[in-house]
Amino acid sequence: MSKMILYIVSNLGASEITNQLYNILRNINRREFRPKIITLLKEPEDSVYEDFERLKIDIYSLGLSRTKLWLKGKRILAVTCEELQPDIIHTIGYDSDILAVKYLSKFKHCSTICNFPYEGYTTALGKIIGKIRDKRYVKYLFKMNCPIVSSYSLRRKLKESYDVNAYNIPNGVDEIYFSPVDKLEIARRREKLGLDTTKRIFISIASMSKIEDPLTIINAFQRANISNFATLVLLGYEPLLKKCKKYNSEGIVIKGKVDNLREFLKCANIFISSSKSEKLSVSVLQALNCGLPVILSDTKCHREILSKDNTVGNKFSVGSINELKEYFRYYTRCSLEYKSKKARIVGETFYGSKIICSIYERMYTQIISQGII
DSSP states (O other): OOEEEEEEESOOBSSHHHHHHHHHHHHSOTTTEEEEEEEEEOOOTTBOHHHHHTTTOEEEEEEEOHHHIIIIIHHHHHHHHHHHOOSEEEEESHHHHHHHHHHOTTSOEEEEOOSOTTTHHHHHHOHHHHHHHHHHHHHHHTTOSSEEESOHHHHHHHHHHHOOOOEEOOOOBOTTTSOOOOHHHHHHHHHHHTOOSSSEEEEEESOOSTTTOHHHHHHHHHHHTOTTTEEEEEEOOSSSHHHHHTTOSSSEEEEESOSOHHHHHHTOSEEEEOOOOSSOOHHHHHHHHTTOOEEEESOHHHHHHHHHOGGGEEEEOTTOHHHHHHHHHHHHHSOOHHHHHHHHHHHHHHHBHHHHHHHHHHHHHHHHHHSOO
16 A cells, blocks of 8 residues: 655745746655645745646645744644554654654654755844744754755765764656757847847856855956856845846846746756855755756865766865856856756756656655664
8 A cells, every 4th residue: 555645844835946846746655645735824826836736746735824823733733644554754944844853743744844944044034033044943953853955065064063863865856847958049139138148047046145246256256357248037025126236237137036947947058056054945956957067166065066076166265255256257158068968868867857866765765664774
């Protein structure tokens, strides 16, 4: 008989978390597993709830406010899980992780750790609130049976900082939705987006925060003095968006957060990340699947990518404007055809959603049959 996996998330709003869940459920073997979802909070305006319904998956929506979640949601959640009797629970996100540890301990449980403590929530929520939430989260991190992280570097960091043993499963990318297009299609998409059809386009997609360090990219591009031959496109959101937008010019396009991210990726030539984080951004993986060579800051998680095949890109010292400046100049004039082909191979082979889903399936089977892995 197939095993029931119960996924618990805050909601199905458009986000990286939701995309990862969708990729798993779109590919999971329905003969072996019966996936179901519990959402804790009310759905936001950008909810993709209907996308999951089209996968014919049972969704149990508690529809609570955040206040009611912690007042009575724990009881409702416990009762719902007791009725469903899942073989394993998979939580993704702050709220569901803590609730599962506190109130669902009788069930086998794994949890995706989305950010390193004192990094993700502190950045997103501000220092004071973020630190309070992170301190609370760390308390429950020790009690998780099977935490999952997206990179070996984050796994090592959790072990070194908190003596927590985590299971490593990279983020997955829809290898069909994110795929290369030919030169004619690139030109057509650029015209539609109002981008120059003759220049090399460097693209960076990340939250515009200190830890993602977009100002290093902007300053390096300016010093490279290549705006006659190349365009820099930055996509992202607060808190440094206003500061970055001051650099908008003919050669630098700063759009902030967009809904058509894939369109920009498919018409770009090179992807850049200046992140200081050990979290492996899904944007890098999406870029690889679109066939974009990468220029990455020298963090451990970025080294993991380049270790798959170092011909897909280059790395520069974190925060080094001079090193990145030279790579801007090099990638403006070099041939990209070979690097692009290699980038696609690495993206599809190591980070394609089908491959990643199969890793999850093996992990679920192991936890169900043996308990802690």
